[in-house]
Structure formats: structure tokens, C-alpha cells
Amino acid sequence: MDFTLRVWRQAAPGTPGRFVDYPAPGISPDASFLEMLDVVNERLIEQGHEPIAFSHDCREGICGSCAMMIDGVAHGPVAGAAACQVHMRSFRTGARVTIEPWRSVAFPVIKDLVTDRSALDRIIQAGGFITAPTGGARDANEILVPKDAADAAMDAASCIGCGACVAACPNGSASLFTAAKLTHLGLLPQGQPERSRRTLGMVAQMDREHFGHCTLFGECQDACPKQISIDAIARMNRDYLHAVITARPERSGGGTG
Amino acid sequence: MTGQTRAVNARVPPGPLETKWERHKFDMKLVSPANKRKYTIIVVGTGLAGASAAATLSELGYRVIGITYHDSPRRAHSIAAQGGINAAKNYPNDGDSIFRLFYDTIKGGDFRAREANVYRLAEVSANIIDQCVAQGVPFAREYGGLLANRSFGGAQVSRTFYARGQTGQQLLLGAYQALERQIGRGAVDMHPHMEMLDLLVIDGRARGIVARDLITGQVQSFVGDAVVLATGGYGNVFYLSTNARMSNATAIWRAYKRGAALANPCFTQIHPTCIPVSGDYQSKLTLMSESLRNDGRVWVPARGGDARAPGDIPEAERDYYLERKYPAFGNLAPRDIASRAAKQVCDEGRGVGPAGLGVYLDFRDAIQRLGAGTIADRYGNLFEMYERITDEDPYRVPMRIYPAVHYTMGGLWVDYNLMSTVPGLHVIGEANFSDHGANRLGASALMQGLADGYFILPYTIGDYLASAKLARVEANGPEVRAIEADVAQRTQRLLAIKGRRTVDAFHRQLGRIVWEKCGMARNDAGLREALAEIPQLRAEFWENVAVPGTGESLNQALEKAGRVADFLELAELMCLDALQRTESCGAHFREESQTADGEALRDDEHFAYAAAWQYAGEGNAPLVAKEPLAFETVHLSQRSYK
Structure with missing residues (x-):
């Protein structure tokens, strides 16, 4: 050809x-x-x-x-x-x-065609994890995860961090990337303790990196090589609202002993 | 650097196999919490081993410098592992145990791995699953919410945990997220787009690395108290492999040239289920997960030259050769055996597909038995991937597969503490040689990478740091400056050649030599030919390679040139190693050493050792030290999967 x-x-x-x-x-x-x-x-x-x-x-x-x-x-x-x-x-x-x-x-x-996508790493740094330092984890089967939740978490977790969602978005929003990680971790029981903190942190970082806002064009899900659905974004918005309303002030830690 | 072979000491702790690690953990020196922050550890590579080690060391309180040539730690090649990770959890209640996983791994490796290391690997395997679940890795689940398992080659129990066909991705994202958490806290100083080009050995100890910033071209040093290489395998020496295109041997090869021994370089795994080569432009081979062999049946036409479509060949005229030859394991025979069997039927002229270099992997019976829906649940993404590449629908037409280079069991020699022969230089994951012997079982690479990074190195490196007396190293000192100058000069030399052949052209030619003469089957004559051809090709490379552009900016041709220059040296060592090992074992099949029915024939009397090669200076033949492998617990036996 x-x-x-x-x-x-x-x-x-x-x-x-x-x-x-x-x-x-x-x-x-x-x-x-x-x-x-x-x-x-x-x-x-x-x-x-x-x-x-x-x-x-x-x-x-x-x-x-x-x-x-x-x-x-x-x-x-x-x-x-x-x-x-x-x-x-x-x-x-x-x-x-x-x-x-x-x-x-x-x-x-x-x-040429090479771009700097380190902003996506910084969004993860702002909360895209479950705090579970090595050692001390309990037996894996003590945490039950319903199959449908595990499957849906896996759908979201399949994101490859390529940035196509951002490139396809008329607003240059990273909402699908961020929401996919929030959905993956937020659907699992292990992800609950940090759910609100994670949502607030990652959304704030998205803004700091000059990504645009989401106005639900839906171009991102069409471009996504893993076909992650924009349902994740709806979930992120709901979690964000919940987190803003229920946020408690953080206290400094430690005893006096 | 010339002269005598230095003996290698594996430093395996005394005592019964089952309690060695527990006891060793107690015997090792500790670094107190307040002192940990005084030590800097440089971790090169961010795959499963590197990311898990960097995150864990940082959580412990060490200062960690992370190095990756990718734009993000998440892109390391562990991401592409498909099938699963083994662990001796015995959740399915089918008789698994630490001892069985240990035994299967030793046997799968054809008795060429160190017992104590493999036992420890099996011991910590269960912790890995716990750790990963705690981090939120979305493993497959049963309806009741418990973890699901499946079986893999070389095992008769179901001990493999998986996340669809993307297990490597999910495990790596777990480790990556733990690492990003530490980066975000300022506890890991991460350097992406940074390629290690040399090791700093000062006063006999590894104290840092010299690297090139791939964006600015600047050569710079990172100094610290210990160096960890987690830089993966060297399968790309074959040009075509299932490895990612950038995977390379430069870090381990540079360490070898600075004094680290490299063990068993000829042990390279050829994976039986890959999509066959389709043309000259081909840049890499795509693996189809071994898990497919749980439900797919491997066959070829019973007679050669049968050009009928697979569906038109009646049952009686098909040869399900794995089931026929290995009834106990059938389609789940270990990788080396399945690969060789495929080569054999193709050599007999019974191969399928355009070039006759392929065999069928057929799901017809499984679809009839379980329904297409169940098969789609299990392998949907793999079927899609296959169809996308070949334009054929595996639900209707059997897949065509052929073996391809996939993993390298050889690597830098390490002792029980995962330290190389250069004090302070630790090597983890595929970059070391330790646990898989002459053949790795499926779903064991992920297990080893994470075992090393989460649960072994973080203990053993503390023992090194607490025991070593480390003087301060000046980043601007003359020793460091001299090595930086070496590195910069090598880069300039590549740019100055201005020849006419591309780097890829040389790499392709090297790959063909190694594939044909040091691939699935090796013999004395072929290896000697390769040993004559490789130095010629190398000489031509240094006279006629075309590397356009400059060294002061992103230059992908220059990066490749440096890597291929090292492959051109490593390939020679692989052939030397294959030549000296006149036995067959695991993936190393010497045609001169086979049983009457064509299986690998080991020679335990002469070759029950790991060959630790040592660099002896430019122009000198490398030296080899032999680490004897003592089998105190398992009985050395001829492997049988019949």
C-alpha cells in the first residue's frame, strides 16, 4: 500500500x-x-x-x-x-x-510527536492510591469483594494512562483519566477510608495542571483505547459533592507519650 | 580487571531449608529508624521489582532516588504481563503448599536454581497476594467475593491469581501507586527520561550510576550508598521478542563490565504461544497468554503438506501432539517443552500458516463444552487482541501460534541477599539470575519481581548498609568525573561514525544469528559459527552505523545505538555460555544431549552449577566461576511431564 x-x-x-x-x-x-x-x-x-x-x-x-x-x-x-x-x-x-x-x-x-504527560503522574500523587505500606496486610480472602464490584473496578483500572481522553476533549479535560482511578479504588472496600480525601486531592490537582473542565462532550470515551465509560465521571462528580459537603478538618496526629 | 577467576559465594544461611529465611531475618543487622534517612539508595527501573522496592524502601525511611528511561514509572514492561501470579495460598483446597510451589519451581527450572532462594520465594508468595489486595489490585473474584484461581503450565494445582489478561498491569499499577504516593510526599526523588549508562564503583563498592537525560542529552551522576538494578531482561538481543521495544541489557551489561558476574546468560525462555511472524517490517512479537492452554488444544495436521482449512481436517487426521506425548500435563506442559514440541512438528513439515511456522491453538471443543460466553469471560481481551492483529476470528478459526523469545532466566549473579559480586550492587527481578533455573514457569515472573521488591531486598539491603563502612563520595570527585567523561565520549563516538546502515538493520541481523544458533536448539557447530559472526558484525557496526542528529536533545536513534552496541557484546557471551554447557537443561537444548525420544538430557555430574561469567578486560576471554548447586531437599530426577 x-x-x-x-x-x-x-x-x-x-x-x-x-x-x-x-x-x-x-x-x-x-x-x-x-x-x-x-x-x-x-x-x-x-x-x-x-x-x-x-x-x-x-x-x-x-x-x-x-x-x-x-x-x-x-x-x-x-x-x-x-x-x-x-x-x-x-x-x-x-x-x-x-x-x-x-x-x-x-x-x-x-x-515531534512526543509530549510531556507527567501531569497525569502528579494527579496520581495527589491521592490515586490506597495507603497500604508493605507488610502487615491481612489475609487476602478476609476482604470479600462482590464479583460485580471487582469486575467494574477492573473495567476502570484498565486505563493505560495514555492521555487520549485529554487529547480528544474539546476542553482538554483529564476527567476520564482521574475518574477512572477514583472509580477503580472507590468501588473496592479497601478504598473506602480514603475515598473523600482521594477525590478532593485528585480533582484539585487536575485543576492545578491546567486541564480543562468536563462539560460531558463524551469525546473521551470514544477515544479511550480501553473504552472506559464516562459513567466514571458521573461517579466522580457525585463523590466530589459528597466529599465537599462532609469534609472534616484534618487534625495533626500523634500522642504526647 | 584481568587474571584470575574470582570464586562466588552464595552465602546461603545454614540450617533446615524451611527455617533459613526466618533465621536469616533475625541474624541480619538492622538499621535503626533514625539512621535510615541517612542512607541513599538508587533504584534503577520501575517495573514490578523496582517500583515495589523503591516504594517499600522509602516507606521504611531510606532516601530513595528512582531512575527510569520511560516518561512515567507506570510504563515499565511488567505492565504487559498477561496471565497471572502464582502463590501458595491453597485457596482451592487442591493440595498446594509452600513446599509444592518450591518443588514445582525447582523441577520446572530443570534443577538449575538455588534451593534456598526458591524456597524463600514460595514462602513469601502468599504475602504478595495479601499486599496487592490491600493496595486495591482488582483480582478476579468468585460470586461469593473470594479470590478466583486458575492453573498454569507446569503445575497440577490452581495457584494462579489473575486480573483478566492484564495481571501485570494491575500489579504494576499497585506498586506504581505506592511509589507515586512516596514521590508525592517527597520521599522518593524520581527521575524519568533518564537512562543508566554506567555504574560507579568506588573503593570496590557500588556507589552510584552515571546516566544520560534523554531529553537534554546531559550526562550526570547519582551517588549514594547502594545501587539496586531492577532493569529487566535482555530478550531483545534476539531483535524479535515479546519484550517491549525499549527493553535492553545496557544497565546489567555496564555493571558486568564494572565487575559484576553475569550468570547463565544462555538460559533464555522461548514462549510457546505467540502470534507468528508475518513480515520483514515486524517490530515485535505478541504473546498470547499461556492461560489459553487451559482451554485451547494444540494440534497440527497428522501429515505434512496438508493445506486444507483447519475446519476441514477431520478429527482422525489431527495430531494433538502435546496431549499425545505428555498425557499427564497435556496442553499445560511447561514452556520449554511445549516450544520445542512446536518446533519439532514444524521441522517435520507439519506447521501451518503462510510460512509453515505455526501450530493451531483450537478452542472449538471448549466452546462446545462451556459456551462462547464463558470463553469470552475468560479470554475475551486476548481473543480481541488476536483478531485485531491477524484479522481472523478465534471463536471460529483456531488461533495460529508459534514460539517466541519471552524471558531471560540468566542475569546478573546474586547471592542469597540479592547482592551481586560488586558489594553494594543489588539486583532484583528479571535482571538477576536467581530463581527460575533453566526454565521459568508461567506466572512466576510477577511473583519473583514482587517477592524481591516488597519482601526480600528491603531486609537484606539493611544488613549490607549496617555492615559496610561507607566513606562519603563526592559527586564532583575525579573518579566520578572520569566515568562521566567515558560515557559522554562513547555517545560522541556513536554519533561520529556517520555510516550507512541503520541501527535496526544491525539489530535484525544480530537477532537472526542468535535466534538460529542460540535459540530453541543449539549445537557445537552453530555456536562456533555465531561466535565468529558476532564479532564481525560488531566491528562493522562500529564502522558503519548511521546515527543521525546530535547528543544534546531527544535522539531515539542514538538511544537505540547504545543499546544495540551492548547487545552485540552480550550475544557473544550467551553463545560462549551455551557452548560450555554441553548438557541440555530446561530451555537450553543442546542437540548433542537428548534422550531417545528427543527430550532434554541433563548431565548433573558435570553441570549442576550456575556459570558466573566475569569480565576480564577488552580483548580478553571472559572468565567463568562455577557456583555448585547442592540439592539437599529435592531429589535430582529426570523431568517427566508424561
């Missing part, structure tokens, strides 16, 4: 970028989208040019590294797939394919 790629090239953060056209002839329909980029890059290197920088690693849709807008769609044309799981058979031969980095103020471009 033959393609023409229109790729965003940008040398460094804060420098101006531009689209550059590259021919991509002779590509196998069974090649993945990233393998197609590999072939183009090999040819660029052989001609003495710098290859197109893009994030990638596992190439099976689980590490969340790959991140690109393909013809304006986060992760490209296949529903429920990361860019690495899109195969060239999904395109028409002769097509002109536009490839851009994630679009979001919160994800500045590092180079």
Missing part, C-alpha cells in the same frame, strides 16, 4: 513546528501503524535525515506510551485500540494521513 504522511515536526519544546510531507510507498497492510512509521524512519535515516520521534514501547496496547492524533482522531480510526494496535489495512491505499502530537496545554511537546 502507498501513503503520503503529513507529520508534525518540532525540534524542541517551545520552538515553532510545522507539517512536513513524507511519501510512504510499499507498506504491507499487515504492518501496524507504528511499524509503518519504523519503515519511513529507516528510509529517513538512510538518507541522512533525522527520524520522526514518537513514543512507543510495548506495541500491544498496554503500556500507554504511544500517543498521536491520526487524521485528527486520538489513536486513529480503530475503536478500542491504541495507535500501536492500528494496522494499515484500516486505511485506503493512496491516502494522505495526518499525524500530530496530543493537543493539550497540559501536555507540552518535547519533540
Whole structure:
């Protein structure tokens, strides 16, 4: 198959970028989208040019590294797939394919298609965990988790942290990412003690990172390679309201002994 | 660095197997809570082993510096593990115990692992599940709310815990979240986009690392009191493997060149159930979880050249060769055995698919027995993944699978305390060689990574710190500066070659050599050929590799070049190791050493040891120390899964 790629090239953060056209002839329909980029890059290197920088690693849709807008769609044309799981058979031969980095103020471009997504880690730092230091855990089967709760928690926990939800959102909101983690932990009995604190902390961090607000466009769930539902966002909003109303002041700890 | 082989001492504590660890925990020195914050530990890698260790050490009060070349700790390759994690919980009441898990692991490893380490692994396995559940890992549950289990290859009990086909992801997110909590508190100083390129050994002790910032290109040092490598395996030496594309051997190889022994490098696991190669552009192979073998039946046409569609081949003309050859374990024979059996039927011309390099994994009977709904519940995401890649629907057409490189049992040699031959350098997870012998059982990698990180290293490293007298190391001292200069110069050298062949072209060629001559089957002649070809290829690489761009910014071609340069050296050591081990054991199949019916034939008299290779300087042949493996508890026997 033959393609023409229109790729965003940008040398460094804060420098101006531009689209550059590259021919991509002779590509196998069974090649993945990233393998197609590999072939183009090999040819660029052989001609003495710098290859197109893009994030990638596992190439099976689980590490969340790959991140690109393909013809304006986060992760490209296949529903429920990361860019690495899109195969060239999904395109028409002769097509002109536009490839851009994630679009979001919160994800500045590092180079070409590579963006800085560390804001998502900082949202997790703000409460996306259950405090359970190593050692001292009780027997696993002493905590009963109904199968439906475990299954729903797993649905939400399958988030790969790629940032497609942010890139697809007209507001650049990270609500689906944040809500997915809150839903995962909030559905489990182990997650209850910190539920309100977690919700307040993560939502506040989302604002600090300059993500936009959610106005329920629903673009995020369509872009999500793990097809996480925006029901999670409704849950987050409910938990947030509950947390704001019931928040108690934190007291400094410790006895005097 | 030349001269004599240094003996290795495993420092296995005395006493009965069952009480060694308990006693050792008491005998080890402690660092008091107030003193822990005076020690800095550098943890390289944030997979299951690294993230769990960094989080736990930080919770204990040590100062921790975390290093990862990823943009986030969550992207480490543990994330891709699918099937599950073993633990001797015996929840299904089917006769499991610590001893049985220990025994299965020793036997699965074909009696080439250290008994004391493996017993300890089985002992702490149950704690791992407790810890993970406490953190909120959403393991599969039964309707009553209890944890669900399934069985895996090489075991006759159901001891595998799982979270759909994403167990590695969920366990890693548990450890990652614990780590992020510590980062958020300021207790772990995390450095993403940072690649370790050398080890700082000062006064004979590991005191830090030299790394390159992948975004700015700046070479910098991190100094501390101990170094922990949790940098994973080296399966990508084969170019095509199930490993993530960036997984590499550089950290362990640099440590080897600074004096850490590397053990059993030829023990590489070839996983039987991967999607076959489809073309030259292929960048990696995708694993289909071993759990599929619980319900899928493996077969090929009984006669060669049978080109009919699988559905048209009647029952009588199919050869369910695993069930036929290994009736007791059937489709759940261990990985090395299942892989070799697949190679054998393909070598006989009975392989399926375009290149004849594939066998069927058929769910027809399971779907008839259980219904498509149950199969979808168990394996839905794997079936989808398969269909997406191959454009074939496994509910209707049997999957086609073929073995692929998946895991490396070899790695840096460590003693019972998980410390390498360089004092202060600890190695955990797949990066070390310790627990899987010559073949790893399914669902045991996750167990080992978390055992090392949560429950073993945090104790043993305290003993090292409390015992060692550590002088202050100046980050700006001349020794550190000299190694930084070495690293920067190596990078410049790669950029200055300006040759005509891409890094991937060299890597692909290296992969073909290693796959063909040091892959599923090895022989003397092939290994000697490889040992001649690899140095030639390496010489060509250093003259003709094309690395565009500069060293002062993100340069992915440069990163790859450094990694492949190290693979080109490591591959040679793998072949040397395979050559000296003239027995077959586990995944290491020497064609010269097989039983009458083609099974691996061990030679316990001569090879019941771990081969600990030591670097002897540029241009000198490496030296090998042998750690004898004493089997005091299990009886050495020829493995049988029949």
C-alpha cells in the first residue's frame, strides 16, 4: 500500500513546528501503524535525515506510551485500540494521513510527536492510591469483594494512562483519566477510608495542571483505547459533592507519650 | 580487571531449608529508624521489582532516588504481563503448599536454581497476594467475593491469581501507586527520561550510576550508598521478542563490565504461544497468554503438506501432539517443552500458516463444552487482541501460534541477599539470575519481581548498609568525573561514525544469528559459527552505523545505538555460555544431549552449577566461576511431564 504522511515536526519544546510531507510507498497492510512509521524512519535515516520521534514501547496496547492524533482522531480510526494496535489495512491505499502530537496545554511537546504527560503522574500523587505500606496486610480472602464490584473496578483500572481522553476533549479535560482511578479504588472496600480525601486531592490537582473542565462532550470515551465509560465521571462528580459537603478538618496526629 | 577467576559465594544461611529465611531475618543487622534517612539508595527501573522496592524502601525511611528511561514509572514492561501470579495460598483446597510451589519451581527450572532462594520465594508468595489486595489490585473474584484461581503450565494445582489478561498491569499499577504516593510526599526523588549508562564503583563498592537525560542529552551522576538494578531482561538481543521495544541489557551489561558476574546468560525462555511472524517490517512479537492452554488444544495436521482449512481436517487426521506425548500435563506442559514440541512438528513439515511456522491453538471443543460466553469471560481481551492483529476470528478459526523469545532466566549473579559480586550492587527481578533455573514457569515472573521488591531486598539491603563502612563520595570527585567523561565520549563516538546502515538493520541481523544458533536448539557447530559472526558484525557496526542528529536533545536513534552496541557484546557471551554447557537443561537444548525420544538430557555430574561469567578486560576471554548447586531437599530426577 502507498501513503503520503503529513507529520508534525518540532525540534524542541517551545520552538515553532510545522507539517512536513513524507511519501510512504510499499507498506504491507499487515504492518501496524507504528511499524509503518519504523519503515519511513529507516528510509529517513538512510538518507541522512533525522527520524520522526514518537513514543512507543510495548506495541500491544498496554503500556500507554504511544500517543498521536491520526487524521485528527486520538489513536486513529480503530475503536478500542491504541495507535500501536492500528494496522494499515484500516486505511485506503493512496491516502494522505495526518499525524500530530496530543493537543493539550497540559501536555507540552518535547519533540515531534512526543509530549510531556507527567501531569497525569502528579494527579496520581495527589491521592490515586490506597495507603497500604508493605507488610502487615491481612489475609487476602478476609476482604470479600462482590464479583460485580471487582469486575467494574477492573473495567476502570484498565486505563493505560495514555492521555487520549485529554487529547480528544474539546476542553482538554483529564476527567476520564482521574475518574477512572477514583472509580477503580472507590468501588473496592479497601478504598473506602480514603475515598473523600482521594477525590478532593485528585480533582484539585487536575485543576492545578491546567486541564480543562468536563462539560460531558463524551469525546473521551470514544477515544479511550480501553473504552472506559464516562459513567466514571458521573461517579466522580457525585463523590466530589459528597466529599465537599462532609469534609472534616484534618487534625495533626500523634500522642504526647 | 584481568587474571584470575574470582570464586562466588552464595552465602546461603545454614540450617533446615524451611527455617533459613526466618533465621536469616533475625541474624541480619538492622538499621535503626533514625539512621535510615541517612542512607541513599538508587533504584534503577520501575517495573514490578523496582517500583515495589523503591516504594517499600522509602516507606521504611531510606532516601530513595528512582531512575527510569520511560516518561512515567507506570510504563515499565511488567505492565504487559498477561496471565497471572502464582502463590501458595491453597485457596482451592487442591493440595498446594509452600513446599509444592518450591518443588514445582525447582523441577520446572530443570534443577538449575538455588534451593534456598526458591524456597524463600514460595514462602513469601502468599504475602504478595495479601499486599496487592490491600493496595486495591482488582483480582478476579468468585460470586461469593473470594479470590478466583486458575492453573498454569507446569503445575497440577490452581495457584494462579489473575486480573483478566492484564495481571501485570494491575500489579504494576499497585506498586506504581505506592511509589507515586512516596514521590508525592517527597520521599522518593524520581527521575524519568533518564537512562543508566554506567555504574560507579568506588573503593570496590557500588556507589552510584552515571546516566544520560534523554531529553537534554546531559550526562550526570547519582551517588549514594547502594545501587539496586531492577532493569529487566535482555530478550531483545534476539531483535524479535515479546519484550517491549525499549527493553535492553545496557544497565546489567555496564555493571558486568564494572565487575559484576553475569550468570547463565544462555538460559533464555522461548514462549510457546505467540502470534507468528508475518513480515520483514515486524517490530515485535505478541504473546498470547499461556492461560489459553487451559482451554485451547494444540494440534497440527497428522501429515505434512496438508493445506486444507483447519475446519476441514477431520478429527482422525489431527495430531494433538502435546496431549499425545505428555498425557499427564497435556496442553499445560511447561514452556520449554511445549516450544520445542512446536518446533519439532514444524521441522517435520507439519506447521501451518503462510510460512509453515505455526501450530493451531483450537478452542472449538471448549466452546462446545462451556459456551462462547464463558470463553469470552475468560479470554475475551486476548481473543480481541488476536483478531485485531491477524484479522481472523478465534471463536471460529483456531488461533495460529508459534514460539517466541519471552524471558531471560540468566542475569546478573546474586547471592542469597540479592547482592551481586560488586558489594553494594543489588539486583532484583528479571535482571538477576536467581530463581527460575533453566526454565521459568508461567506466572512466576510477577511473583519473583514482587517477592524481591516488597519482601526480600528491603531486609537484606539493611544488613549490607549496617555492615559496610561507607566513606562519603563526592559527586564532583575525579573518579566520578572520569566515568562521566567515558560515557559522554562513547555517545560522541556513536554519533561520529556517520555510516550507512541503520541501527535496526544491525539489530535484525544480530537477532537472526542468535535466534538460529542460540535459540530453541543449539549445537557445537552453530555456536562456533555465531561466535565468529558476532564479532564481525560488531566491528562493522562500529564502522558503519548511521546515527543521525546530535547528543544534546531527544535522539531515539542514538538511544537505540547504545543499546544495540551492548547487545552485540552480550550475544557473544550467551553463545560462549551455551557452548560450555554441553548438557541440555530446561530451555537450553543442546542437540548433542537428548534422550531417545528427543527430550532434554541433563548431565548433573558435570553441570549442576550456575556459570558466573566475569569480565576480564577488552580483548580478553571472559572468565567463568562455577557456583555448585547442592540439592539437599529435592531429589535430582529426570523431568517427566508424561
